[in-house]
Amino acid sequence: MKHLTRLSDFTVEEIMEILERANRYASGETIPQLEGKVVANLFFEPSTRTQYSFMMAEQKLGLKTMDFTAETSSVQKGETLYDTVKTFEAIGVDGVVIRHPQNNYFEELIPNLNIPIFNGGDGSGNHPTQSLLDLLTIYQEYGKFEGLKIAIVGDIAHSRVAHTNIEVMNRLGMEVHLVAPEQFQEEGYAWENLDDVLEEMDIIMLLRVQHERHHGGMQLTKEEYHEQYGLTVEREKRMKEGAIIMHPAPFNRGVEIADDVVECKRSRIFKQMSNGVFIRMAVLVGSLGYVD
Amino acid sequence: MKHLTRLSDFTVEEIMEILERANRYASGETIPQLEGKVVANLFFEPSTRTQYSFMMAEQKLGLKTMDFTAETSSVQKGETLYDTVKTFEAIGVDGVVIRHPQNNYFEELIPNLNIPIFNGGDGSGNHPTQSLLDLLTIYQEYGKFEGLKIAIVGDIAHSRVAHTNIEVMNRLGMEVHLVAPEQFQEEGYAWENLDDVLEEMDIIMLLRVQHERHHGGMQLTKEEYHEQYGLTVEREKRMKEGAIIMHPAPFNRGVEIADDVVECKRSRIFKQMSNGVFIRMAVLVGSLGYVD
Amino acid sequence: MKHLTRLSDFTVEEIMEILERANRYASGETIPQLEGKVVANLFFEPSTRTQYSFMMAEQKLGLKTMDFTAETSSVQKGETLYDTVKTFEAIGVDGVVIRHPQNNYFEELIPNLNIPIFNGGDGSGNHPTQSLLDLLTIYQEYGKFEGLKIAIVGDIAHSRVAHTNIEVMNRLGMEVHLVAPEQFQEEGYAWENLDDVLEEMDIIMLLRVQHERHHGGMQLTKEEYHEQYGLTVEREKRMKEGAIIMHPAPFNRGVEIADDVVECKRSRIFKQMSNGVFIRMAVLVGSLGYVD
Known part of the structure; x- marks a missing residue:
């Protein structure tokens, strides 16, 4: 067993x-x-x-x-x-x-x-099956893990997906970059700026802002979050050729991802499902x- | 598809x-x-x-x-x-x-x-499948639609069943009569009196008083509704020979239909189900x- | 049918x-x-x-x-x-x-x-299927009912299991003893003391304290109940050789049954399930x- x-x-x-x-x-x-x-x-x-x-x-x-x-x-x-x-x-x-x-x-x-x-x-x-389906989606796209660059963006502190992914992606030889508002950062990791890494990444993996877990409220408005950490239409255009977008869903349209980006050509969100x-x-x- | x-x-x-x-x-x-x-x-x-x-x-x-x-x-x-x-x-x-x-x-x-x-x-x-099951029940009874007389009685304004039925029954050549308390009437339809049409109808179709949608309360008491718009034991006796009773259910016994009428010989309510x-x-x- | x-x-x-x-x-x-x-x-x-x-x-x-x-x-x-x-x-x-x-x-x-x-x-x-599964558990253990001694212990007044069991066990020739705090006793039955009967019983059947039904509160604290009516570790040791413990579950560990007794050798609780x-x-x- x-x-x-x-x-x-x-x-x-x-x-x-x-x-x-x-x-x-x-x-x-x-x-x-x-x-x-x-x-x-x-x-x-x-x-x-x-x-x-x-x-x-x-x-x-x-x-x-x-x-x-x-x-x-x-x-x-x-x-x-x-x-x-x-x-x-x-x-x-x-x-x-x-x-x-x-x-x-x-x-x-x-x-x-x-x-x-x-x-x-x-x-x-x-959240092991979520990580496995993320890995399968990447594997179907690139046929390998070694050397792939991924940015995980968002509420990493509260995300079981992020924790599981960081560990296993490192083991598989991927280069994992982390981006989060200060409120969602944790000790023990290095934090980067979305716009600094965006154009180098093979994969942008967005996390959901878990409004229901932030009883004290988010320090940023939805609009501020979208502007600073969201995958806007403008940012999607700057992504590397062939790079893909992932999100475990449910997603907040207009917060971590622009409405029009959810079903764009790069998006693998429904494929992940x-x-x-x-x-x-x-x-x-x-x-x-x-x-x- | x-x-x-x-x-x-x-x-x-x-x-x-x-x-x-x-x-x-x-x-x-x-x-x-x-x-x-x-x-x-x-x-x-x-x-x-x-x-x-x-x-x-x-x-x-x-x-x-x-x-x-x-x-x-x-x-x-x-x-x-x-x-x-x-x-x-x-x-x-x-x-x-x-x-x-x-x-x-x-x-x-x-x-x-x-x-x-x-x-x-x-x-x-x-509510298309409800209308279709109503039509099937009528078709099994009469083998046709053309010329059949139906009275739809009750809360027509809030009823998706009524709206769908009126449209399709007219197209099928049925003669549709509408009866409702003033509170439940809508513009664009002709309204009649239950006792005026009762004895001519092949089908009496009752609608549920949707207490949960009337936050302001019903203008009639349950007893008044039953007396004026309900299919009472007395009214059932005055119906045409062979005429049938329908109701999409759930029904309010003693409001739109008398308790004893629910399972009477004319009732097709459970057959509809x-x-x-x-x-x-x-x-x-x-x-x-x-x-x- | x-x-x-x-x-x-x-x-x-x-x-x-x-x-x-x-x-x-x-x-x-x-x-x-x-x-x-x-x-x-x-x-x-x-x-x-x-x-x-x-x-x-x-x-x-x-x-x-x-x-x-x-x-x-x-x-x-x-x-x-x-x-x-x-x-x-x-x-x-x-x-x-x-x-x-x-x-x-x-x-x-x-x-x-x-x-x-x-x-x-x-x-x-x-609760007929609960009684039947209790009987099956006893039957698998002893191959008979006649003459077996059972003590039913706990909230008998509120228990459908107890009522059904008392009737059928008497009919099957079992000797049924009843133990309950005064609050949970009913007229028409003889009530005994747990420690008086414990060592003679072939079966101790515990009932759940139904906290959700006692809106006025239980007259005993959980600790007092456990001490006076619970199957403690000490009482389990004093039970007759081969005697078994039953409980319809869900059980309150530390109230009607000690935590360590739930899965002890005498317990048939999961077998009942x-x-x-x-x-x-x-x-x-x-x-x-x-x-x-």
């Missing part, structure tokens, strides 16, 4: 194996049918892409699914995550997809659990299937 | 084709299996009949489904309808059923969307299947 | 037939496939175990399912339970699983309903299948 909780636990070889498998599904390879297996989707935070693309991946693999809603469950009676997950194990599910606001929620589960966890995002920590299904299929097959 | 957004876009021939196909399913014709296709159900307003009969139709057709809940999605993070629907397209669904409170929500979607929309109701505008499944099957097959 | 609403309507022979069938599924007997049938799950109260183990049972039997959520349905427009259930019948479901806060909610449904009801719990009244799926399969097959 193989959990997917943190991408940092996976070697480069294991990561490449998942990417290659996902890429074969994207290229039309016959999808294995994991008949008779059941996966429960436990989402304790709102999500569209992660939740529904896991569901789509499960459907495509012929898995049966149970979608857990905290609002109508015994979580309302105070039941803990541990006891909830053990309940799903007891009633016979073969794996659980979990998104939960607590960082590293899975650490207390793993010692006593006999079914794999597929981490759909924990707090501000990990399509790749998310192939990645989740590859991950599910890797743990539940007969492949590995 | 064929959207079903407004019944007014369909010719009488196209409408009859859907009705005939639905009627064959109702009569026991083998149901085609649309294997491998996936439909997403996006309901942004509460619904029982429309939502669950679409789901039942999808099940009967062997479709896989994803039921979207706005409450647990990125709509909570401000994601727009357009971006939500494009996401479902990107992750690979073959069609979307949408109910949304905004009139003509589909107009902004259609130009950029490559999968069909099945409109489950928009604001106070259209059964027909709703056949209509939705016919519509889904028409767009996603190999029939047309 | 056979409803499962109250276990008191079933003879001992009928109960044993369900238990034997469930036990065969638990032992690996091939599970019948009820293809083409559709069950609707209508939960009007939060639940994890009952809801998801019904869903798992339905999946294992190859049934198609529709999961009804009151929050996004016409119940929001005032639709009654009766009209909601009749709607599901009209759209063609073959059976309904219902959990509802009203005692004996099913009595008004049965006279006019042509599909079976599977009661997932009504108010503080019945697994058995819940087999029981629900047996019940569904009994009504919808070709077995009986």
Whole structure:
């Protein structure tokens, strides 16, 4: 049994194996049918892409699914995550997809659990399938990682995507540049200016301004943010030939990205979503299937 | 690819084709299996009949489904309808059923969307599958539309069902009479008295008093409404021989219809619900299947 | 058609037939496939175990399912339970699983309903599948019921599980002892002291303190409850050799049961959950299948 909780636990070889498998599904390879297996989707935070693309991946693999809603469950009676997950194990599910606001929620589960966890995002920590779909999108574009230059732009401090990506992209030999307003910077990283790096980058990866997490409010107005850190129409034009734009979505049109740039030729934003299904299929097959 | 957004876009021939196909399913014709296709159900307003009969139709057709809940999605993070629907397209669904409170929500979607929309109701505008199931129920009863007399009674101003029905029934050659309290009348129509037309009608179609939309309150008490506009036990007895009663449901027992009349011999209210499944099957097959 | 609403309507022979069938599924007997049938799950109260183990049972039997959520349905427009259930019948479901806060909610449904009801719990009244899974767990342990001694401990007044169990266990020849704080006692029963009976019992069945139902607050603190009525580590040690611990869950660790006792060797708590799926399969097959 193989959990997917943190991408940092996976070697480069294991990561490449998942990417290659996902890429074969994207290229039309016959999808294995994991008949008779059941996966429960436990989402304790709102999500569209992660939740529904896991569901789509499960459907495509012929898995049966149970979608857990905290609002109508015994979580309302105070039941803990541990006891909830053990309940799903007891009633016979073969794996659980979990998104939960607590960082590293899975650490207390793993010692006593006999079914794999597929981490759909924990707090501000990990989001391994999002990173994998980002990597697949880059790999389909460039056929390699070594030497590629990426700028990650935005609310890095609160982003589980950024944290996971920085670590794995460095391991894969990419050159990672970080751009963020002071409010969203963290210690331990070097910070650069968007306009200084823009024209050198192969990939501009924008992050969402997470208005719902900034209870104290953002120090910049939306207009100021867009002007200083947003991918404006003007900046898109200055990007290197063939360079691409990525965003994990949902995006705030007119804040981190100009409305007209969302669906421009460089944008791989909707392609990332399509790749998310192939990645989740590859991950599910890797743990539940007969492949590995 | 064929959207079903407004019944007014369909010719009488196209409408009859859907009705005939639905009627064959109702009569026991083998149901085609649309294997491998996936439909997403996006309901942004509460619904029982429309939502669950679409789901039942999808099940009967062997479709896989994803039921979207706005409450647990990125709509909570401000994601727009357009971006939500494009996401479902990107992750690979073959069609979307949408109910949304905004009139003509589909107009902004259609130009950029490559999968069909099945409109489950928009604001106070259209509700094409409801009209189609009403028509099927009438067609099963009388085998024709030409010359049939119907009275639509109730909150016509707020009813998408009424608006769609008036337009299509006129085109089909039916004689449509309208009855409503002054508060629920609109300009551009002729208004009649229930007791003046009651005994002449082949069909009495009642509409629900939508208490949740009348924030200012209804000008009549429930008792007054029942007495003046409700299908009372006494009125039911005065109806023409063989005439039938319809209501899109949910109904307010004792307001627009007497408790004892709901399940009386003339009532086709539950038959309408059964027909709703056949209509939705016919519509889904028409767009996603190999029939047309 | 056979409803499962109250276990008191079933003879001992009928109960044993369900238990034997469930036990065969638990032992690996091939599970019948009820293809083409559709069950609707209508939960009007939060639940994890009952809801998801019904869903798992339905999946294992190859049934198609529709999961009804009151929050996004016409119940929001005032639709009654009766009209909601009749709607599901009209759209063609073959059976309904219902959990509802009203005692004996099913009595008004049965006279006019042509599909079976599977009661997932009504108010503080019945919870037949929970009792059946408790019985299956005991039967797997001891191979009989006659003469077995059980203590049911806790909030008996508010527990539908306790009421159903007391009745059926008496009929099966078990010796039922009841222990509860004064606040949770009812007239008509004899009440005992936990420490007086503890060492004689074959089964200690704990009930959950239902904090959400005690709006006036519990008269004991959690610590006092644990000390006087909880299965502490110390009490577990004093239990008879081979005696087992049961709890319908969700459990409050440190209140009715010590944290370390939940997963101890005597505990059958997670086994009860697994058995819940087999029981629900047996019940569904009994009504919808070709077995009986």
